[in-house]
Amino acid sequence: MKRRTLLASILLLAACLLLFGVYHMFSPDTNNELKHVTVSVVADSYVNSHSADTRAETLYALLEELQLVEGEQSAYGFFITAVEGIAADEGLQQWWCITRDGGQPVNTGAESTPLRDGDVFELTLTQGW
Numbered sequence: 001m002k003r004r005t006l007l008a009s010i011l012l013l014a015a016c017l018l019l020f021g022v023y024h025m026f027s028p029d030t031n032n033e034l035k036h037v038t039v040s041v042v043a044d045s046y047v048n049s050h051s052a053d054t055r056a057e058t059l060y061a062l063l064e065e066l067q068l069v070e071g072e073q074s075a076y077g078f079f080i081t082a083v084e085g086i087a088a089d090e091g092l093q094q095w096w097c098i099t100r101d102g103g104q105p106v107n108t109g110a111e112s113t114p115l116r117d118g119d120v121f122e123l124t125l126t127q128g129w
Contacts, residue, residue, distance in 0.1 A: 032057055035117040039068065043086045043125035059098070059121060060110035068123075069110075077109035083123050097126040 032055045039062070040049045056062040060078055063069045070082040080096040081088055088094040098106040098113070099122045106113050106121075 033117075035115050035119070037062060037115055037118075038120045039063070039066065040120070040122045041068070041083050041086075042122060043083070046086070048084060054115070056115055058111055059106075059113040059115060062115060063110060077111045080110065080123070083125075086125060088125060092127055093129050094125055094127050095129075097124045098122070099124065 034053055034055055036051065036053050038049060038051045040047065050066055050068065052062060052066060054062050054065060056065055063080075068083055069080050070085075070087075071078050071080045073079075080098075083096055088096055098110060100106050100113075101120050103122070
């Protein structure tokens with residue numbers, strides 16, 4: 001019986017190490033080196049751009065640093081409800097869409113979107129689910 005327990009423990013440890021390695025291989029890179037990042041805000045005909053040199057590691061940290069967003073925590077992370085005081089109207093099915101580098105969709109939330117030097121993000125008020 002002791003052999004089975006020992007073997008099970010070794011297999012469990014090996015599986016944990018393997019999963020840890022896979023996680024680090026595919027997790028987004030973040031670092032706290034100085035980066036130059038631009039964030040543009042687009043809402044109908046309103047367009048405003050903010051540039052920053054930052055050590056923030058994620059988009060959310062930068063948006064908080066620049067005091068650009070309001071929102072609420074949800075089960076899925078931080079949900080942006082307003083940018084520069086411009087609130088999305090849920091009744092009109094409005095929401096803030098995040099894109100990167102000329103319109104490439106960001107498939108992560110602001111809290112888990114890593115920053116790289118030279119990034120250009122767009123926060124666009126979008127209508128329709």
